[in-house]
Amino acid sequence: KIVTLIHTFFSCRDRVLPLDGVNILITAGPTREPVDPVRYFSNHSSGKMGYAIAEEASLLGAKVTLISGPTNLQPPQTVQTIFVESAQQMYDEVMTHYPATNVVIKSAAVADYRPKKVSATKMKKHVDTLNIEMERTTDILKELGQNKTHQLLVGFAAETNSVEEYALKKLKAKNLDLIVANNVTTEGAGFGTDTNIVTIYDRNEGKVELPLMSKREVARKLLDRITHLLKGVNLK
Amino acid sequence: KIVTLIHTFFSCRDRVLPLDGVNILITAGPTREPVDPVRYFSNHSSGKMGYAIAEEASLLGAKVTLISGPTNLQPPQTVQTIFVESAQQMYDEVMTHYPATNVVIKSAAVADYRPKKVSATKMKKHVDTLNIEMERTTDILKELGQNKTHQLLVGFAAETNSVEEYALKKLKAKNLDLIVANNVTTEGAGFGTDTNIVTIYDRNEGKVELPLMSKREVARKLLDRITHLLKGVNLK
Structure with missing residues (x-):
């Protein structure tokens, strides 16, 4: 808290902050796809x-909208936070805010599949095996990439294997500007930790491998990259 | 915190507490059944x-072992807490502690089904639909009921419909001494709330309907019932 205040104070001394006037949409957390009212x-x-x-x-001056799935975290007070549960709700909120956004950072882990049928009452256990039929959710990142006008689009690839291959494929397939990739099975880079080990890839085959650092430091490095990229973009 | 300390202080004044020398095993929270390392x-x-x-x-003097699935809660300091993730881990821990236990209170919502195959790497999304084949987990409560020697067994029924019917069926089928039933769709009785509205059923068709009250108060009412029942039981 005090660190944040001091940080804010010193950041404000220069008056013009690097992300002043920039609208950033950030998604975070998981989604939950119901099977029934309980599961x-x-x-x-x-x-x-x-x-x-x-x-x-x-802190860098951006106007931030955070669209968050269910987490245990306290949302930053300087940020407009919208809470969602399902991939569909996440999609609806992201699309509503997209037109007025300059930068989208999609760090949420949105479910790719959801149960096709959602039971209105708690399912009873009768049988020994059960098939849950799943259908694809809307691919938010793909939709954003296809409808990109002026926005900078940043995606994440949390993988367990073939990290670079999957990350580069996703960067191209989704029409992203940057992708932040990590191997979630690596010690210090997994889910729930306060640290991360990421590599940031760009459209021009540029690649920045960052060592183990706090997620706050990763955030700063990523925002530095974005600030740099934004200099070449006409902000609406 | 202070309330707890005062409570402890006044509780201790009498020296002999109602649950002195009683070993209670309590399970709490959900379980998580992996699909792959991410989902x-x-x-x-x-x-x-x-x-x-x-x-x-x-506070009532019992020696408590709490076996907990993943939650956001701070475990009580006076309690031995064991953390588990899956239904299988929950089963293993419960069975290990069962013989030396006088009372089991199974408030955890243990998954009835788990994915039959767990992928070692993150599954990629290829197809439009996906079938997740699920298999039954071991029914912990049933196992406890079948292997009951001296233990008092208390179950929970969190239902969305036909609450009394399902609760009484479970009481008999699992050889329970008490079952605490609630309708999780009722306002004030759902998941995550600090209050609950429950009905406690016993083996002799006795039924106590409690009004809306805090979960702490529900806990006290339930432990009163258990204390009363224990008077007729030879503690090992």
Whole structure:
């Protein structure tokens, strides 16, 4: 808290902050896809990376909107936070805010699949095996990439294997400007930790490998890159 | 905190507490059943009911072992807490502690089904639909009921419909002594709230309907019932 205040104080002394006037949309955390009123599918995303980016972006002068799945975290006070549960709710909120956004940082781990049928009452256990039929959720990042006008688009690739291959594929397939990739099975880079080990890839085959650092430091490095990229972009 | 200390102080003045020398095993929270290293299947249990019972039982002099799934809660300091993730881990811990236990209160919402195959690497999304084949987990409560020697067994029924019917069925099928039933769709009785509205059923068709009250108060009422029942039981 005090560190944040001091940080804010010193940041403000120069008056013009690097992300002044920039609207940043950040998504964070997991989504939950219901099976019935009691059970759901989810993932291990803690939201820490996205919340760290939101707080740092705000300190750098950006107007931040944070769209968050269910997490245990306290949202930064300087940020407009919107809470969602499912991938569909996340999609709706992101699309609503997209037109007025300059930069989108999609750090949320949105479910790719959801149960096709959602039972209105708690399912009873009768049988020994059960097939849950899953259908694809809307691919938010793909949709954003296809409808990009002036926005900078930053994605994440949390992988367990073939990290670089999957990250570069995603960068191209989704029409991203940057992708932040990590191997979630590496010690210090997994879900729920306060640290991360990431590599940032850009459209021009540029690649910055960062060592183990706090998620706050990763956020600052990423926002430095974005600030740099924004200099070549006409802000609406 | 202060309330707890005062409570402890006044509770201790009498020296002999109602649950002195009683070993209570309490389970709390949800379980998580992995699909792959990133995704899992879970439920909305917050663990609040179980943690409240653990804290109250400890104040009443019981030696409490709390076996908890992943929650956001701070475990009571006077209680031995063991953390687990999956239904199988929960089962293993419960069975290890069962023989030396006088009372088991199973407030955890243990998954009935888990994915049959767990992928060692993050599954990639290729297809439009996906079938997740689920298999039954071991029914802990049933196992406890079948292997009951001297233990008092208390179960929970969190339902969305036909609450009394399902609760009484479970009481008999699992050889329980008490079952605490609630309708999780009722306002003030759902997951994650600090209050609950429960009905406690016993083996002799006795039924106590409690009004809306805090989970701490529900815990005290339940432990009163248990204390009363224990008077007729030879503690090992």
